[in-house]
Amino acid sequence: MADQLINQLLWPIIYILCITVPLIIAVAMFVYWERKVIGWMHVRLGPNKIGPFGLLQAFADVVKLLIKEVILPTKANRALYYLAPLLALIPALAAWAVVPFSSKMVLSNANAGVLYLLAMTSMGVYGIILAGWASNSRYALLGAMRSAAQVISYELAMGLCLVCVLVLAGSLNLTDIVNAQAGHKGLFDWFWLPLLPVFVIYFISGVAETNRAPFDVAEGESEIVAGFHVEYSGSAFAIFFLAEYANMILVSFLAAILFMGGWLSPFPDTWGFIGQGGFIWLFIKAFLFAFMFLWFRATFPRYRYDQIMRLGWKVFIPIAIVWVLVAGCMKYYGLVTIGTGV
Amino acid sequence: MNPQLFQLICFYAFGFVTVAAALSVITLKNTVHAVLALVLTFFSAACLWMLLDAEFLALALIVVYVGAVMVLFLFVVMMLDIDQEKMREGFVKFLPVGLIVAAAMLVEMLGLIGVRAMHTQVMGADPAAAAGTSNTAWLGRALYTQYLLPFEVAALILTVGVVAAVALTLRKRADARYESASQQVKVNPRDRVRLVKMAAERPVDETPVPPQESKS
Numbered sequence: 001m002a003d004q005l006i007n008q009l010l011w012p013i014i015y016i017l018c019i020t021v022p023l024i025i026a027v028a029m030f031v032y033w034e035r036k037v038i039g040w041m042h043v044r045l046g047p048n049k050i051g052p053f054g055l056l057q058a059f060a061d062v063v064k065l066l067i068k069e070v071i072l073p074t075k076a077n078r079a080l081y082y083l084a085p086l087l088a089l090i091p092a093l094a095a096w097a098v099v100p101f102s103s104k105m106v107l108s109n110a111n112a113g114v115l116y117l118l119a120m121t122s123m124g125v126y127g128i129i130l131a132g133w134a135s136n137s138r139y140a141l142l143g144a145m146r147s148a149a150q151v152i153s154y155e156l157a158m159g160l161c162l163v164c165v166l167v168l169a170g171s172l173n174l175t176d177i178v179n180a181q182a183g184h185k186g187l188f189d190w191f192w193l194p195l196l197p198v199f200v201i202y203f204i205s206g207v208a209e210t211n212r213a214p215f216d217v218a219e220g221e222s223e224i225v226a227g228f229h230v231e232y233s234g235s236a237f238a239i240f241f242l243a244e245y246a247n248m249i250l251v252s253f254l255a256a257i258l259f260m261g262g263w264l265s266p267f268p269d270t271w272g273f274i275g276q277g278g279f280i281w282l283f284i285k286a287f288l289f290a291f292m293f294l295w296f297r298a299t300f301p302r303y304r305y306d307q308i309m310r311l312g313w314k315v316f317i318p319i320a321i322v323w324v325l326v327a328g329c330m331k332y333y334g335l336v337t338i339g340t341g342v
Numbered sequence: 343m344n345p346q347l348f349q350l351i352c353f354y355a356f357g358f359v360t361v362a363a364a365l366s367v368i369t370l371k372n373t374v375h376a377v378l379a380l381v382l383t384f385f386s387a388a389c390l391w392m393l394l395d396a397e398f399l400a401l402a403l404i405v406v407y408v409g410a411v412m413v414l415f416l417f418v419v420m421m422l423d424i425d426q427e428k429m430r431e432g433f434v435k436f437l438p439v440g441l442i443v444a445a446a447m448l449v450e451m452l453g454l455i456g457v458r459a460m461h462t463q464v465m466g467a468d469p470a471a472a473a474g475t476s477n478t479a480w481l482g483r484a485l486y487t488q489y490l491l492p493f494e495v496a497a498l499i500l501t502v503g504v505v506a507a508v509a510l511t512l513r514k515r516a517d518a519r520y521e522s523a524s525q526q527v528k529v530n531p532r533d534r535v536r537l538v539k540m541a542a543e544r545p546v547d548e549t550p551v552p553p554q555e556s557k558s
Contacts, residue, residue, distance in 0.1 A: 008348070080374070111476040115401040122409025126381070129413065133374065133420050141420075148413055155409070172478055310523055 015107050019096050027245040028058035034294045041298040065241075068234035073136050076231070080134035085232070085239035088127025092243040095120035095250055100175045102263040102279040113174040114162055117254065118155075121209065124247065125151045128211075128218070128228045131240070135231035143227025146305060147211055147218035153312040154208040160320035161202040164195050164327040165258045168336055178262035180338045186268040186275070190261040194336050198323045199259040201316045203289065206251035208308065210244060212293055214300035215308055252289035253282070260285050353393055360386040373424050377416045384408050395471070398478040 032047065032055065039046025047054035072081060098113040100106035110116055125148055132144020166172060168191055169180040183189030192199045208215040219227030229240045256262060263282040269275040303311070330336050363382040370376040384407045391400035473480055485493050 077372075077374075080378075110397075112397045112401055112478050115398065115405065115478070119401045119404035119409065122405055125409070125413055126416075129416060129420075130378075145417070148417060152410060152413060159405075306521075307523075 012107075016097075019107060020093055023093070023096060023246060023249065024242065026249060027242055028062060030245055030249065030290060031061070031241075032058040033291075034297075037291070037294045038298045041295075062238065065238040066235050070234040070236045071231070073231045076136045077134040080130050081231075082236070084127050084131035084134055085236045085243070086127070087130060088124055088243040089239050089246075091120040091123040091127075092246040092250065096246075098174055099250070099253055100178065100257065100262065101282060103175065103179070103277070105279060106175060109173065109175055112172045114166060114172045114177070117174075118159060118162065121247070121250075122151075122155055124243065127240070127243065131232065132228040135228075137231050139224040139226075139230045140228050142224050143218050143230070146224075147228060150211070150215065150218065150308060150312075151209055153309060154205040154316075157201055157312055157316035157320050158205040158209060160317065160324060161195075161198045161205065162258070163324050164198045164320070165191055167324065167327045167331055168194065168338065170331075170338065174257055174262075178257055178264065181261045182264055182277075183337055184268055184270070186264075186271075187261075187266040189337065190259065190264070192259040194330055195259060195323065195327065197319055198327075199255075201320055202259065203251075203255050203292070205312075205316060206255065207293065207296060208312065210247045210251060210293075212244075212248065213297040214303050216302060217305050217308060248293050249286070249290060252286040252293070255289045256282055256285035349393055353390065356386045356389045356393070360390065373419050373422070374416065377412065377419050381408055381412050381416075384412065395477055397476070398481050 035057070036046035036054070047057035050056045050060050072078060095117055097108045098106070098110050098116050100109070128147045128151075129144045132140040132142075132147075135141075165177060169177040171177060171180070181190045211218040217223075219229070224230070229237055232240060261281075262277075262285075263279050264277045265271075265275050265281055267275045360383055363379045363386060366379040367376050367383060370379060384403060388400040388403045388408075391397075391403065469480060469484075475483075
């Protein structure tokens with residue numbers, strides 16, 4: 001009995017902690033990296049006072065946020081106001097269950113992994129909508145409305161991009177999808193090459209889904225102060241922050257897994273040591289994608305709301321639909337090699 | 343704790359949550375709370391399906407209903423100004439109608455499943471498990487081979503529905519002003535700004551005369 005309890009409960013919990021705790025620390029370091037990178041792009045220094053090179057800045061911010069008071073606005077809906085940050089965070093963490101870090105390192109090698117990811121990411125929007133509604137504030141409600149419309153629109157484009165990947169890989173399992181990109185040509189066997197337009201659409205939709213610049217109208221500080229979380233303070237705000245950054249890192253990892261060969265090495269497998277796959281490659285790729293989030297933020301001005309909708313519905317979705325057809329033809333006529341065979 | 347016992351506990355837990363959430367959908371006073379209870383109902387129903395190894399249906403339920411339909415529903419409910427008292431007025435009047443509908447549905451379900459089916463296997467053996475593939479793969483193969491025609495007909499009907507909904511609600515106001523993105527992109531700078539080339543000129547040498555200070 002005790003043996004089974006350990007096997008069925010204790011080990012899964014330890015595995016879950018092995019993913020979530022580094023993820024939360026990664027979020028803290030990512031915030032530090034963001035401020036540093038944007039600082040350099042603005043010809044500033046960025047945080048440099050706390051710890052060596054300002055490395056402890058993020059932890060100082062966390063401590064500051066956690067010891068601040070959480071203020072409940074008057075006439076706010078108490079239960080939903082406190083529930084909303086959790087509804088934003090839980091899907092953001094739960095989605096990591098199916099992310100494979102290398103050919104053996106995966107918490108749940110679910111058959112319908114991609115569907116599970118879609119399900120989890122589509123639930124994150126509830127936290128935002130409820131936060132906007134429960135805070136009893138016009139700014140928050142406007143931010144929530146913008147965000148909900150945006151997330152739903154870009155989810156469609158994102159889903160169609162995933163369909164292209166599924167058509168080529170022939171599986172909903174993320175490990176199988178990465179294995180389908182293996183081959184002798186390294187870099188040129190990955191799905192980014194046959195699915196180039198879709199890859200670009202996927203990443204841009206990912207930026208829009210996480211409400212990041214240049215699609216950050218949900219919190220556009222010059223128009224609606226801070227959008228859906230304007231009334232949140234202290235630890236409740238910190239949880240929204242954590243959820244947003246965890247989602248950014250998740251989108252980076254997914255872009256690397258679905259289109260850039262996951263843990264596979266970019267070099268041909270005949271090149272010996274550096275031709276072998278390993279989780280380090282996945283982390284390098286994901287880091288580059290995460291860096292692009294920051295690069296976009298420092299580079300592009302914010303989109304206007306109607307331009308966002310136009311881009312999602314009238315540009316991305318038609319291109320993605322056409323490319324589903326193209327991917328089907330490529331698969332049917334054998335233009336793309338799947339896996340190491342052939 | 344053997345797996346079957348664990349599944350049984352999960353089943354009762356999810357079943358209890360589903361029923362409780364479904365009851366609160368119709369009893370909660372706040373409409374936003376009611377919509378959230380409906381979301382919970384869908385979610386725990388999806389968990390129940392997951393227990394039955396129907397992973398595709400369960401996840402599709404979450405993606406489609408929880409992730410998209412209910413978000414829009416919540417959106418609409420938040421924007422509405424609903425008078426609770428008025429909504430509850432017709433309760434007694436419509437109760438008989440509701441009871442008749444409920445009784446009819448119960449009879450239909452019993453007719454489908456059979457009254458004595460409580461302890462026997464109603465459905466056949468799981469065809470996906472028999473074929474040795476996952477539920478999703480089996481479903482996809484069945485939909486696109488055996489049931490291709492009904493599938494395509496359903497897709498066509500849905501498309502017609504979408505087009506009809508757009509056609510019914512789309513109207514152009516005469517005084518509304520639109521921007522055409524393609525025209526904006528196609529604009530040539532020369533149409534908007536004229537750059538004039540001028541030869542450099544030396545300013546005429548006129549040393550400013552210092553203003554005469556008034557002597558006082």
